[in-house]
Amino acid sequence: MTALELARWQFGITTLYHFIFVPVTIGLAFCVALFQTRWHRSGEEHWLRSTRFWGKLLLISFALGVATGIVQEFQFGMNWSNYSRFVGDIFGAPLAMEGLAAFFVESTFLGLWIFGWGRLSKGVHLACAWLVAGSTALSAYFILAANSWMQHPVGYKMAEGKAELTNIASVLFNNTALYAFAHTILAALLTAGMILIGVSAWHLRRGNETEVFGGAMRLGLPLVAVAAIVTVFVGHFNGILMTRQQPMKMAAADAVFENKQGAGLSLFATGDFKSNPEGLTRDIEIPNLLSWISTGYPRGEIKGINDINREYRSKYGPGNYTPIVAVAYWTWRAMIGCAMAMFAFAAYGWWLLRRGRLQQSRRFLKWAVPAAGLPFVASATGWLFTEMGRQPWVVFGLLKTDVANSPSVGPAEVWISLVGFTLLYGVLAAIAGSVFVKTVRKGPVEAGKAEEPGQELALAY
């Protein structure tokens, strides 16, 4: 493999891995702050136990997220120096702002929250929890603003072969970024909600701590049901915007090769996804739905891959402007399928809860545990779709991926770091997973009792 291909694998592996922890951290930070607020207001002891129990799970995720986050910032320079030279004038700004405005707050106030029990007043301590939650979301905003510029470059001019910033407000308030932010934060809440449901179900099946886990269910089920459906709708508007900004990605998502009016949505397709429509056997299709999803009108026109390719060849020069269609097609479906499944699942659970039958429904409680894997599949496939669907561009319309890597870095070096990071990340995943499961099984600690010395003083150490 070439250094370029290896660098792409490395980016994919490290980024998808990092993004396991990002939505968990963002979502759980808000849930924990909410539990602590309930405790603060009501003084009911089980909310305190909830805060501390979910807080521990938050910290496990946070530890891995922080550790793998440094790689994210460094690898632009390490593997993608040509990209960094090209976009640095624009792309670096939101990254630096993230550090200054969000990450300092997040890490400092998380330290205060962990070690501040008893040292800070209750109100200040609660404020720390909300500051952590708020700054995780702010952090996501800056990163998504940077990513959105790669999807839809705005507020720049070209100078000496590089993109130069002309308007920071356009970059920070890029409409692509606003939609991506809403979509991502909702997905983070959805992820946290599924974890609340899965973990609570495991304990409720065993009749443990019904106050703590009943409380988590009463938050988790409506949260997932609402967040899932709103995420899908935001994603829908996101899709309409994307059809305008990156029509090729949307065409690839549905493997539409030729321009089509009133296109149907294919639910399942077989074939090689490479040639023209003859090569693709459509098995199940919902009429007009694709046009409606992509344009907002049932008779709207969907541009086909071949037509867009022709258009881009005349605009950007010879070459192939098609991403891997099979990847775009299936990741898009996996993402939406998972969201729909989570919605149905949580809505059913919510209904059980309201009828007072949740704890008796052993089947629901049993399935809730594996179902907690769904949001991770949705996030991973969502990012794969977003990033691989943009190919061959790294910055849409401006810079192609195959010229963006570091000229001074050879395949041997990328092999070493790729293997090193992958092995380390694998080991850490196994360890973090076992610590997570152990913490979950142990459950909340009763007030007045400690698991072991020192554990009560700080959640983490």
Added chain:
Amino acid sequence: MDAYTALQVVWFILISILWLGYFVLEGFDFGVGMLFRVVGRTENERRAILHAIGPIWDGNEVWLLVAGGATFAAFPQWYATLFSGFYLALFLILLGLIVRNVSFEFWGKGESERWRTRWEWAMIGGSFLPALLWGVGWANIVHGVPIDARHEYTGTLFDLLGPYALLGGLATLSLFLAHGAIFLNLKTEGEIGARAQAVAARVAPVAAVVGIAFLIWTVASHAGGVDVPSAVLAALAAVALVAAALLAGRDPARAFAATCGAIVLFFTALFVDLFPHTMVSSTSGAFDMTLSQSASSSYTLTVMTVVAALLVPVVLLYQGWTYWVFRHRVSADGFDEVKSPLDLLDK
């Protein structure tokens, strides 16, 4: 083209300050990590040591992330050349930092002796690698590395491991060790504090000798004769290093001030030596990268200046407040008596 503009100088200074903040703050975290098993002998002692840096280490590390992000934003060409050029060195630093971060969090999460021992070695190795390699890296930046006309690094990892660079690595390694030992001496009570003091008294003189040797080499080898401002700073750094060596066994507060001063002066001497370049080419002086060649547009620099002016004072304020909240000394005794969170919160 001029070598620099006023805004570029502002950002060179600001990035230098971010690195200084990073080395002063995470410098003692590295030292504490490396000394974890030496200074802490029992489980409770080690737990106390973790609590000495627990609330602050993550905030300290953000200084690095911001230094990296600010370099990307203000000097993208520097960021691109440096990060792609020092590829494997940075890879090793990242491995160290990841393993170390995780070890802080996971050390107390298992009951078995073996579990904790493994994380202790992860912490020691993960603190050792960056403490050594940051010195190696900065020595190379100042001294020059093979860079061609397109500002691409043309060497290998082994080109970064010359005697001067290795001496630089030993200088930061010993300095951070001394800094961490003195910090623990200041921050802990009882036997841990006494052991930390004994280590500090032994390591600080070594740090002084190695550090001064490195500074002399730096001043003497500056291209085109001695750079006076850098030499003055190096001399002041030498004074601080000697002061730290003399105070380490006796007065932890003053000794800590001396190692903080030594780290600031040591790196300031390097940054002043580097100015007005961002990278020095050992291939040809014509390929040196100036601030202007490395910098973002003046519009981007202006935007970032406004952002930094608004946010940096706030950051300093709440980070300072955190240090104030956790100003108490930690002792191993605190971990024998178990308190419930409710008892703590009722105080």
